[in-house]
Amino acid sequence: MKFSLNLIRQYVDLDGISLDVFCEKCSLAGFEIEGVYPMAQATNLVIGKVLSCKAHPNSDHLHVCEVDVKDTILQIVCGAPNVRVGIKVIVALVGAELKAKNITIQSGKIRDVVSNGMLCSLVELGVDENLLSEEQKQGIEILNEDAVVGNHNVLAYLGLDDVMIDMSVTPNRNDVLAIYSLCKELGAIFDRKVKIPEIFDNYDGDNDFICDSITDKCRYFSIRSIRGVDVHPSPLWMQDILKKHEIKPINNVIDIGNYVTLMTGQPLHMYDADQLETKKYLIKDQVEEKVLALDDKEYQIQKNDIVVTNGNKVVCIAGVIGDNSTKITEHTKNIALEAALFDGYQIATSCKRYGILTVAASNFSKKVVDEYSISLASAMAANLLKEYAGAKSISKLNCFDHRLAKVQEIEITIDEINHYLATHFTEKEITSVWQRLNFEYAYHDSSYVVKIPTYRNDISLKADLIEEVVRLLGFENVPFSYPLFDTQEKGLTDIQQKRNLIKNYLLDLGLNETLSYTLISKSTALYYDVFDHDDFIVLNHPLTVEKEYLRKNLMPSLLQTIAYNQARKIEQVAIFEMSNVYSQQNEGEKLAIAISNGLNTTQHFNDRKVDFYMIKGIVEGLLALFGIDATRYAFENFDKYYPKQILMHPGKSAVLKINGQIFGFLGEVHPQTLQRENLAPTLYFELDLKKFMELKTNKIKYQPISKFPPVNRDIALLVKADLPVIQLIKTIKKAGGSLLQKVEVFDVYQGEHVQSEYKSVALTMTFVDSTKTLLDADIQQIFNKIYEACQKECQAEIRK
C-alpha cells in the first residue's frame, strides 16, 4: 500500500524519527518498506507576484516578466502560455535545484534578455502527473490569492512537503490497509501516542428505511437516511488526501464516502434516496440479470453473486459497485447511506468474472473491514455530510445484524512466552507490548488474559500473541542456542547416493548437468510422445500455450537446450539431466544424456568418433558402475519396438533391455527431428531412472587369478552381413566353456575381398586354465569345437 506520511503524522507522533529509522523499524516489525517517494523535490523556491509581462523581443512565445519576490524584483523570461500580470507564482531562484527535471537554475540570458530565475509548473517540481489537471501540466502553477509573496516554504504551502511510503502488507495484516488501523500499528511499533478522533453517532432524525438479508453471505447490513444535502466539490484538504491515495475526487458526497473508507477500511455506498422504488432493502444471492452500473458498464449477475435490491430492482452489486439509476448526482438531495459486511470470498470470485476490482471489493475480499466498527464508519460519514455537504438531518441506523465474530480472549503466561522464545522477558516488558498494541488485558499470578481487538483478526492462538511480543520487543532479544537433539548422522538414502554416483560418473566424463522446465507446449509434448501409452497431465489454466503440458520424458528439453546453445555458437554440447517426469499414471524420474558435436574434442584434435558407439560406451560404463553385468542386459534394434517414429535414427539406435525389460533407449537422433529443432547431429540416451534404481546390483564374487599364462588365439569368420556380432560372441562363449576367459572383437570388415552381403569378423579369444599350462593340442580342441558351433549356429566360415 502507498500512504502519505503527513496524513499519518496527523494521528501518530513520529517526531524525531528519521525516514531511515522509520523504514528500518517498519521492516523489522513485518511491514517491509518497498519505496519512499517525495511528493515534490525542489530547493530555493519562493512565492512571487507577476508585476509586468511583456512579449519577448526575439521570440513569438516567450514573455519577459518582472516578478516581486518581496526582497527584490526579478526579471524572468517565461515560456508558459498562461503567464500574465497579477498572478501569484512559484519562483525557482538562481541556484534552485529541480531534481525531477535535473535542472539547476542559473542566471543568464535567454535570447539576449537577462533572466534571473524560473517560474515553475508542478511537473517541474516533480509532482506525479497523474495528480495534475491538463491545465496544470501545460503551464506554470497559478497560486491562490491568499499565497504570501516572499514565502520560501513553498512546498509546505502547497501541501507537497509530503512523502509517499510504499509499504508491503502481508495478507494476515490487511487491517492496516485502513489508515486509522495503520496509525495504531505504527504507534505500537514506535511506542508513540496515537490520537484517532472518537466518533459519535449524532443522529437527529427518524429512519424510514428497513433492511433484511436472505443470504448468509451478508451478515450485516445497515442503512441510514440523510436528508437535504448540497452537492458541490469537497474541501481541498480532503481532495488532496484522496488524490495522494489514488482516489479521484468527484464531489463532496462521494468524496466523503471514499474518505471514510480510506480511513476506516469500511466500504460505504450512497444511494440517491429519491430514485429508490421503496423503503425496503433486501440482500439476495440468487438473482440472474444484467445491471447497468454507475460506471456505465453492464454487468451480468449470476446466481451466488450478492446483490442489494430495493423493490424489484438490483440497486447495487453488493460490495462492488452501485447501479446507475440510484447513483449520486449533482441534483441529489436525500441520501440512503449503506454500511454493510459482505462475504469477501464471494466478492473476490464475482469480481474475477466481472473484470473489475473496486476499493470496496478489495477491502471486503482482503478482510480490511473491522466487523465491530461498521456503524461507526456510517456515523463518521454522516457527520462529515453534515459538516461538508450541509445535510439537514441524519437518521439513526437501521440494520440487519447476524455477525459472527466475537471478541477473543487468550490466556497466556510469562513462562509460556519465554519458553517458546528462549528469552527472559519481564512482566514489565510483556505488559508494555499489550499496552503499545492497545490490547486490554488482565494480569494475575504471572498469567495474562488478553482481549484481542476485533480488527486484529490475525490473532487467535497463544503463538500469535508470542509473535506480537517478539515482533515489538525485537528478534535480537532471542538468543542463539543449538537444539539439543540426537545428531547421529543418518546419511543419504540408497537412491540419493545412487543419484550422486551417476552424476559424478557423467560429470567425470565431461557432461554438464542441466535443469530445465517441467512445463512444455502441447505440440512439443505430442511430437515426443512415442514411448508409452500413459496420459499427459495438463494444466487447467495455463499461463501460455508454451507451458501447458507436463513432460513425460526429457528428450524435448535436452534437444532444445542443445539448440539454444548452438544458436549461440556453442557447437559442442554434451549434457545430462536427472528430473522427474509426469503422467496421469505416475510420477517417475528419468536420466537423459545428449551429446552433439562430440565430447571433449577440440577443433584441433577431433579424431574421437562421435557415433552410436560413443553413447553406447557411456551406457555400458554406467551399467558396469552399477554392477549390472553383461549377462543381464542387451541392446536391441530400436525400430523393432518403435517401428513408426521419427525421433531416433531407425538403424542407428537401440533399446536397452535389462532382465528382459526395456529400461531406456539410445542412439542417434533422427534427421527429421534434428531439422525440427535445428540441431547438429546428436546422440541421445534416456533411462527410466526410477526403475533403474530398484535394480539389484551383482555381488562381487572374487575370482582367483590363474598362475598359468593365458593364451590368445585369433579367429576371422565370414558371416552374413546382417548377423549381429553379439550372436557370434554368445556362440563362441557357450562353445568355449570355462577355459575361454574372454572374447574380443578386433575387426569388422566389409568390402574388397569379402563377398557382398557378407562381413568378416575378427576376434581374439583368450584361454586360460587355473590348473595347468594349456598346450597347443588342448587349445586346438576347444578351437575346433568353437568353430563347429559357429558354423552350425551362425553359418560362419573361416576367412581364408
Next chain:
Amino acid sequence: MLEKLQELKKEVVQKIQTITQAKALQEYKIEILSKKGAFSYFMEELKKVPNEEKPSLGQKINEVKVQLTSLFEEKENELKQKELKEKLEKERIDVTLPGYQYQTGSKHPMNIVIDEIIQIFLPLGYKVEEGPEVEQDFYNFECLNIPKNHPARDMQDTFYITDNVLLRTHTSPVQARTMEKNKEKTPIKILCPGKVYRRDDDDATHSHQFMQLEALVIDKDITMANLKATLDLVAKKLFGEKRQIRLRASYFPFTEPSVEVDVSCTCNRKGCPVCKDTGWIEILGAGMVHPNVLKMGGYDPSQYKGFAIGFGIDRITMLKYGIDDIRHLYNNDLRVITQFKKER
C-alpha cells in the same frame, strides 16, 4: 713401408674428421678396413718381408689397424648421436597447443547450492526427504494451515491440474507428508529439496518454476533460539564466517512467529547496490511451526514444537555467485554452467 703406414694413418685420421654422414663413413670404413681395402696392401707387403721382421712389422700394422678401427667406431658413435639428435630435433612439437581434452563437466549451480546446504545439515542428523511435484491440494495447502478461501492462496497463485490436484507451490507438503507418515510421532529432522511452481510470468526476477529446500525440525523443547542458531550456522557456512543474520517479522501461514532472514552485506553495512543501501540482504524465510500444522500432522502442540526454514535456492544461488537474471538458471547456457566446474 712404415712411412706409408704412417701416411695412411694420417690420411685416414684427417679424412674421418671431414666425414659428416654415417653412410659415407661406412663406405670409407670398407675402403680402408675391409679385406679388399687399403690395409690389404700392407698385408700383401707383409708377406714379402723376411720372416724375422714379420712379427714386429705385423704388430705395427695391427696396431694401426686397431687404432683406426676404434677411430671409426668413435666416429660412428658420434655420427649416430648426431643423427639421433637431429631426428629428435625434427620431432619437436608446439607444447603450447591444447592437450587432448579430459575436462570434467559442471554441476548445475542450483544443485551445487542444494548439495552444499545438505552437507551442512547431514552431520547434524537430518535426512533428505522427497515428495511428489504433482501434489494434492490437501498436502499443499490444507495441512499447512491454508484452508480454502485463505488470503495466502492469493499470495501464491497456483497451477491447478484439477480442482484438487496442483503443481506444488512450495516444498512444504513434504513436511506434511513426513509428519503423517511418521506413525509413532517421534521427532523429525528433515530436508526437502525440489522443484516448485507458481503462476508467474518469467522475467529477470520471476520464474514459473523454481527450486526450494525446506528444513524442518520437530522435537520436544524446540525454541526460537534453536531456529536462530541454526539460521546463523547456515548463513555463515553459505556466505562466510563473518556474516551476521537479522530476523524481521513476516508472515507464512504455516509458521508462527514467522520471520524473513537477512544476512549482512559484504559492504559492511555501508550500503551498496546489492543490499540496496540497507546493509542487509534478504536470503530466506523461516519460523516456528504453526500449532495448527503440528495438529494436522498428528503432533500435540503442547508437547512438540518445531521450526522450519525455507531456502529459495534460486535466490541464494544468484546472490552467492552474482548471477543477475533468474532465467540464466533455466536456459542451460553452457557459457554459464561451465563456470562451475570446480564446485562438486
